[in-house]
Amino acid sequence: MTSDTPDLLGDADGRSTRWDAHRQRRRAQLCTAARKAVHRLGPDLSMDEMAAAMGTSKSIVYRYFTDKSGLQAAVGQAVLDEIADALAQASRQQGPAQDRMRAMIEIYVSTLAQSPNVYRFVIAQQGASMSSFLSTVAEAVAVPLREILGDADPDGRLAALWANGMVGFVRGASEDWIDTPPAHRLSTTEMVELLAGWLWRGATAVSRIRTTGATS
Structure with missing residues (x-):
């Protein structure tokens, strides 16, 4: 091959990269469109309904995601990554550990409140993405907990145990809350304060928040 010979391999690599x-x-565009469709119309859309709401054809969706499970996994990964990133940032903020814990609870509860349909669509596929997400969240939650425990937990095991328990508690309570009919549901602020109170003060938080409005 001489210097005048076309670099066919390079051209092929360039086309592949593009x-x-x-x-x-x-x-990414299709994921965003699917997320908007689910937000508006609900988590139980058929693929025909989904594609129509996305403004495309089912064949196009299949070309990029193979099937509905593939689309669901892609949307789920994007949503879970957003939540995990926000929680990780909150865990690293300046200020008391208790304030950071409350901020993380608020992020999670607010996400559910903003789009229950998208959340239900995401958690309908329980797989590696959800497991990885929960582990990532627990790691973020453990950051302020390690500060609280200090020398009492030199290897971080108690903080990890506590964090996993808190993640399961907040997730379970929040999902039950979002499934409650709106007319009987606590407001987002009330839910955040109640969960934060339960985690820090136990059962006495209910009567304290109900009677005084106290949040600390």
């Missing part, structure tokens, strides 16, 4: 970038952009 195609990969285009495919990633298109997948």
Whole structure:
């Protein structure tokens, strides 16, 4: 091969790179469209309904995601990554550990309140993404807990145990809350304060918040 010979391999690599970038952009666009469709119309859309609401065809969706499970997994990963990133940032903020814990609870509860349909769509697929998400959240929650425990927990095991318990508690309570009919549901602020109170003060938080409005 001489210097005048076309670099066919280079051209092929360039086209492949451009195609990969285009495919990633298109997948991201379709994920966003699917998320908006679920937010408006609910988590139980058929693929025909989903594609129509996304403004595309089912064949296009299948081309990028293979099937509904693939689309659901992609949307779920994007949503869970957003929540995990927000929680991680909150855990690293300046200020008392208790304030950071409350901020993390608020992020989680507010996410459910803003779009229950999207949350239900995401958690309907219980797989590696959800397991990884819960582990990531527990790691973020453990950050302020390690500060609280200090020398009493030199290897961080108690903080990890406490964090996993808190994550399960907040997740379970929040999902029950969002499934409650709106007319009988606590407000987002009330729910955040109640969960934060339960985690810090136990059962006495209910009567304290109900009677005085105290949040600390």
